[in-house]
Amino acid sequence: MRRLQIIWILLLPFVLGRCYEDKGSYDYKEMNKPQVAGLEGSYAVGLGDELDIRPEITFPLNNDSGIKYEWNVGGKIISTEKNLYIPQYSGEIGTTYCSFNIINEAENVTYMNTFNLRVSPTYSVGWLILSEKDGNTSISYIRPKEQEKDGKAEYTFEEFPDAYFKNTGEILGKSPVKLMEHWCFNYSVMGEVLVLNGEGDCVELDGGALTKKVAVKQEFIGEAYPRGFKAKDATFSFNNSYLISEDGKMYSRKSEDVGNYHTGLYGQEPVYVADSLSIKFAIPAKFMNAYHMLVYDGYNRRLIWIAYDTYQPGKINPLVYAADPKFTNLGDMGDKDLVYCGYYKVSDFATSGYFALLKSDAGQYYVRDFKLYSYIFSAMVTDNYEMEFPGASLIKPDSKFLSLPLRKYFFLSSGDVLYYYDKATLEKAPKRYVGFDGVRITSIQSNKDNNQIAVGLENGKFYIYDITDKSLAGGEPQLVYEAETNFGKIVDVIYKYGTLLNYM
Template sequence: MKKLFLYILIAFALSSCYKDKGNYDYVDVNVVNISGVDSLYTVDYGSVFTLRPDLSFTLDATKDTGSYTYLWVAAITNTGNTIDNDTLAYSHDLEARITLPSGQYTVIYRVTDKNTGISYSKRFLMAVVTSVYEGWVLLSEVNANSRLDMLSKGVNGYKPIYDVLGSIGAGLTLTGKPVDVKFARTTAAITGHTVYVSTTNGTSRLDGETFKFKSPLQTDVFSTLPTGFYADKVTQRSSATMYLHGNDNNMYYYMYTFNIYFGLPVNVMYGKSVPFKVSKYIGYVDNSAGSTEVHVLYNEDEKRFVRHIYSLPANCTDMPAGTRFSFTTGKDLRFMETTRFNSGDTYAILDSLHQKYYLARFNVAATIAQTYYEELLATDFTKAENIAIHPDLGYVFYNVGGKLYEYDISTKATKLMIDYGQKSVSFLKCDGFMGITTVAAKAYYNKLQVGVYDPSLPAESAGSFELYTVPPVNGNLVLSESYTGFGKIKTVTYRER
């Protein structure tokens, strides 16, 4: 062992005396500096984006552009989307027509010195937007046909685009009376964003980024739909989960995560084979986190609530026993909507022989808990045409012709909020957003949305869209925004971002 240690010591001593004869003469290399590029650019879809960066070189006084190669590449910053061709240019300057899907991209400009092979790069963000990138989408009736309009969000607010399908050349002409329009996310990816438009002549799917016609609804359904079918209501509680109610009185279910696609009707009680007639309204848990994934449907044949669970996708099952009322109501369902009020109460208005109406509330969460059941004593409610529930205050809004009422469920008092005279209210709604984290949702989820129709004006411009702030303690409505020039508004959705 001592000899081994001595040999190691000698070897170390000899190596420390070794003279390093390597060549350590340093040579300066040509460094490329890139300037004249901002951190963010907003580019209209289909436009030519021109960018001329400034290049300086530490060892190239001639600035010979032929001594370098250039590359411009774009990569989507959103998750869940891939781009087949993300190369924008191979030139010193960028001058390219941008046809990438709308969204935010990281663009890399790379300059490589041919002599050294060393590359230098500059990064920046590019937001690709379209005229239909974000905003309110309104489906109206004009001379017994349908027209799709949009309030497009821009840097200076919302700008109306009348007949948006015609203005962008969508490849679709709507015929028949308006029924429903709904922005939906079939998947979390941008490519899964879509807009369903329904008229009495059918349902079409639009590309969510361009609003171009994509396909008829039948393409999305794994069963043969009956002749003359259209979707009269699409409900989506969260991304990639949807319910679609058809004019055949059936409900169809979609859940991308578990590869469940629109197919056979799900309004079939477990153990039976014949579908029951189902209402178009859906109740659900407001917050998907920790939920039981329960959705509540209404069996119109047996006049009772039933539940549909993703783990039993082909059937419905009985509701639990109620603590305030029986889920087998024996009444017709006039209206149902899940709200953000009281941590997600579902409001259901029940019609007893068109003589009395009852308001039932229940919360769909870890369990289905009933929270309220009382007769609805609102003025002239038998004549109510459109209904909306305020998400923060729980008020019931409804209209009778041109009279807009607010019903306070706590005091059971009705207040006439607005009398439009000879005009009529064609549309009422609150919320409609999937979440309230986006800028638009924060600003508008608790606004009362009102469609007003003036029969004295030309049909193509007789409608207006109004947004009201709803004060507490039954305060008067405060008009916050108003837009005109629409047809008779039937329904509205928001193209979210």
């Protein structure tokens, strides 16, 4: 029996082969599958910018007859050409799934080549310029583009002069004072831009479109400004925002929804703390890291810290701490007035570093470096140094100041000349960087990486300079860009971060 089983196993392939008879008739044809090169996995384009994608396509059979093309963006066919060229792209803002489809009608086959397209708003990241032009407030935008050429970064810039008026046909106000970008607690939402005016209304702008979101007076209870209110400064966290009037009064608003804008109202009565309060200016800092905001009470010559934490967000506190007698008490500066204070980034929890310029009643100037820790109910100051400023003779009533948050340089203007002071050397006097032939400097600001500085002039000219260590060491100013537009009398320049994620 075992011998019979073995015989059947050996004969089985031959039996099956005889039983199967292929009666079909087949025509085997080589597929003309295209090979696509030059198509990236993702593309980025600004709204209104040129979109130009030119893939290289080869066919194995060297035959492209019967071939059609489709560019599918988010489910919509926007072109049927081989190359995708749109002079001014107007699609949806954000990231969209796309495909470049090659259709072989003879084979009845579609070959899909997928990619992502990220579209940013027209006014996303760049420079905003606030100026007075023809008697009115004007806001303009400079959009930078960085590209690599021969292993080096090159910048090109596009100008959008008087952007608000061109977008809306409306006058933005009169007597411009200040610009400020701020965010709600949503990392991907575009920041809004507050425009402070001395005459007419102050306005909140959509940061991506530079169009009006709301007039600031509508954000007060009763949709009217408090009596005597004249905007001078502002400061924001996610939970609270504060407007400062020229008379030193500060008005607060609590957000009802930190993930959205305009969800609370400012009160008609100013905030109050012990010993009265007269705010001279707000001190910028990254409150998300510092867990506080600072304002300067000029009447009492003291710093006021505003809490940003889960226990008492928005609580306003006079700065009380055990002061070292070798340093000016920042909670009671006595015979000194705070002229300027800029923050710098530190890694400590709930802490920010600050570089301050003080002026005594006798007319002497001092520089002060300190760190401020604040959390829940207490604040603590760590002093680094306080000394007479070796560049005191350069300071004028209209001087502009900028301490870089990421680097150890302090820039100051003296009339028509820009100087910089190396905080690492301390005793050495500031060095001249660039002059403007008798035209007064009205605003200075750095970009996100602190490797460029923008300079706005009283005559409407706008410049961007390279301030890398290499450039400063070279001894000659390195001009990156000179705007073609004359923007009128420039009042303020800020670097626009766009989203909260980019700001952080």
